[in-house]
Amino acid sequence: MRRQQTRVLAGAIALAAVAGLTACGEDGNSGGSGGGGGQIELTIGTFTEFGYEDLLPEYERLHPNIKITHHKTGQGGPYHQQLLTKLAAGSGLEDVVAIEEGHLPDVIDKPQLFNNLADIGPKDVKPDRWLDWKYQAGTAKDGTWIGYGTDIGPLAMCYRKDLFAKAGLPSDPEAVKPLFESWDSYFAAGDKYVKATGKAWFDSDSQIFNSMQNQLETGYLNKDDELVIESNPDIKKNWDQVTAAGKRGQTAKLVAFSPEWNNGFKVGAFATKTCPSWMLGVVTEQAGPANAGKWAVTDAFPGGGGNWGGSYLAVPKQSQHPKEAAALAAWLTAPEQQIKAFQKTGNFPSQVEALSSPELAATTNEYFGNVKTGVLFAAQAQKVGQAQYKGPGDGQIQENATSPALQAVEQGKSADEGWQQAVDAAERIAG
Known part of the structure; x- marks a missing residue:
C-alpha cells in the first residue's frame, strides 16, 4: 500500500448513524443477532486502497443482520489527522478504523482508547495467524492487542537492467545480489555506477536513510519513549554513510512522490530503488510501457531485510458494537480475504497461511520480466526480524525532521549542519 503521506488538515469524516440493538454473541464470530432481531450497523474507516469494496458486501451477505458503512479517504495524511482529532475528542470514530504503520506510534501509547482484541475478538483468532513481527508491532507496551494486521511491505531492491549493463555492472537478478548484500557493498557499487555514467545511483538520501533507520532495533525513541537520535550511534553512522554517498553523486535529489520523482x-534519473512489494505498481505506472522489461527486482536487500508500509484494523472504545466490529476486522484480515485483497490491489498479505498459499505462489509480474513476485516477497517478509519499537512521534520525526534535513544537505548544507537541523527538529517534536 502506498504510504507517502503529508500531515495536513482535511474536512471531518462524516460519522454514520449507529443504530440497532447490541449483539451479545460470546465469541463475536457471527456478529450476533440483536435481542429483538434488529439489524446492527457497523462503520469502517480506511484510506487509499485496502481492496475492501467487494469484501464488505460479501460479509453482509454472510451476516444478514449486519449493515456496513464504509468511509474511505483518498489520502492517508488527512485521514490520520482526523483519526487523532476524533480520538482526542472522544467521539466521531468508526467502529473499525485502519491505522497505517507509520502512524501507529501516534496511537500505540494510548491503549486505553482502544478495545483489547485479545478480549473481544473471535476466540479462534490467535497471534500466530500473523508473522510475529507484524503482530508485535500492533501490540502496546501494556499488552493491549490494538490492531489486527492487514498488509505489509517487505523490501527488495529494484534496478534498471539496461543501465547496469551500460555501466559494466552485472544485470541478471541473481548476479546482482552481491551488490545488494550490505550497505557497504551497495554504496561501493554506487560509486562504480556514478564513475561509469555520471548519473545518480538512487533517488534521494532520505529514501535510503529511512530504510536503514527502519532496520535498527528501536526507532528514534527507546522503549522508555526517550529521544535517542543523538545517543544511538547507529543513527548518526547511517546519516554519515548516506550523506557521504550523496555528496559523491549517488543521489538524484528527488523528493519521493513528487512530479519530478x-x-x-x-x-532513468536513478538506477536503483528500494522496493517494498507495493512499489512495483508505482514503478510500472510511472516508468510506463516504454520501459517494460528494463526494470528488474531481486530478492536481496542491504542489511538482510526490512518493511515499508502496511496497516492495522483496530476497534476504538467509542464503538457501540465492539464484538461485532472485532469479528468484521478479524474476517477482513483472515488469510482468504488477504489473498482477495492482494489480487485486487496488490496489498501484500501478513498472514502466515496466506504467504504459503498457491494463489500467492503463482503470482508473477510481466512488467518485471515475469518474476514470481509472490514467492519473492514472501521470502523477503520472512527475513524481517523483530518488530522495531517506534515511540510516539517517530513517524513525525522521519517526516518533519530527518527527511527535510537530508533534502537540505542535498541542496548544499553540510552533513553536520543537516544533522543539527534534524536533531533540533526531533527535539521539538519529542517535546
Missing part, C-alpha cells in the same frame, strides 16, 4: 522513473 515520478518522471525520474521514465527518464
Whole structure:
C-alpha cells in the first residue's frame, strides 16, 4: 500500500448513524443477532486502497443482520489527522478504523482508547495467524492487542537492467545480489555506477536513510519513549554513510512522490530503488510501457531485510458494537480475504497461511520480466526480524525532521549542519 503521506488538515469524516440493538454473541464470530432481531450497523474507516469494496458486501451477505458503512479517504495524511482529532475528542470514530504503520506510534501509547482484541475478538483468532513481527508491532507496551494486521511491505531492491549493463555492472537478478548484500557493498557499487555514467545511483538520501533507520532495533525513541537520535550511534553512522554517498553523486535529489520523482522513473534519473512489494505498481505506472522489461527486482536487500508500509484494523472504545466490529476486522484480515485483497490491489498479505498459499505462489509480474513476485516477497517478509519499537512521534520525526534535513544537505548544507537541523527538529517534536 502506498504510504507517502503529508500531515495536513482535511474536512471531518462524516460519522454514520449507529443504530440497532447490541449483539451479545460470546465469541463475536457471527456478529450476533440483536435481542429483538434488529439489524446492527457497523462503520469502517480506511484510506487509499485496502481492496475492501467487494469484501464488505460479501460479509453482509454472510451476516444478514449486519449493515456496513464504509468511509474511505483518498489520502492517508488527512485521514490520520482526523483519526487523532476524533480520538482526542472522544467521539466521531468508526467502529473499525485502519491505522497505517507509520502512524501507529501516534496511537500505540494510548491503549486505553482502544478495545483489547485479545478480549473481544473471535476466540479462534490467535497471534500466530500473523508473522510475529507484524503482530508485535500492533501490540502496546501494556499488552493491549490494538490492531489486527492487514498488509505489509517487505523490501527488495529494484534496478534498471539496461543501465547496469551500460555501466559494466552485472544485470541478471541473481548476479546482482552481491551488490545488494550490505550497505557497504551497495554504496561501493554506487560509486562504480556514478564513475561509469555520471548519473545518480538512487533517488534521494532520505529514501535510503529511512530504510536503514527502519532496520535498527528501536526507532528514534527507546522503549522508555526517550529521544535517542543523538545517543544511538547507529543513527548518526547511517546519516554519515548516506550523506557521504550523496555528496559523491549517488543521489538524484528527488523528493519521493513528487512530479519530478515520478518522471525520474521514465527518464532513468536513478538506477536503483528500494522496493517494498507495493512499489512495483508505482514503478510500472510511472516508468510506463516504454520501459517494460528494463526494470528488474531481486530478492536481496542491504542489511538482510526490512518493511515499508502496511496497516492495522483496530476497534476504538467509542464503538457501540465492539464484538461485532472485532469479528468484521478479524474476517477482513483472515488469510482468504488477504489473498482477495492482494489480487485486487496488490496489498501484500501478513498472514502466515496466506504467504504459503498457491494463489500467492503463482503470482508473477510481466512488467518485471515475469518474476514470481509472490514467492519473492514472501521470502523477503520472512527475513524481517523483530518488530522495531517506534515511540510516539517517530513517524513525525522521519517526516518533519530527518527527511527535510537530508533534502537540505542535498541542496548544499553540510552533513553536520543537516544533522543539527534534524536533531533540533526531533527535539521539538519529542517535546
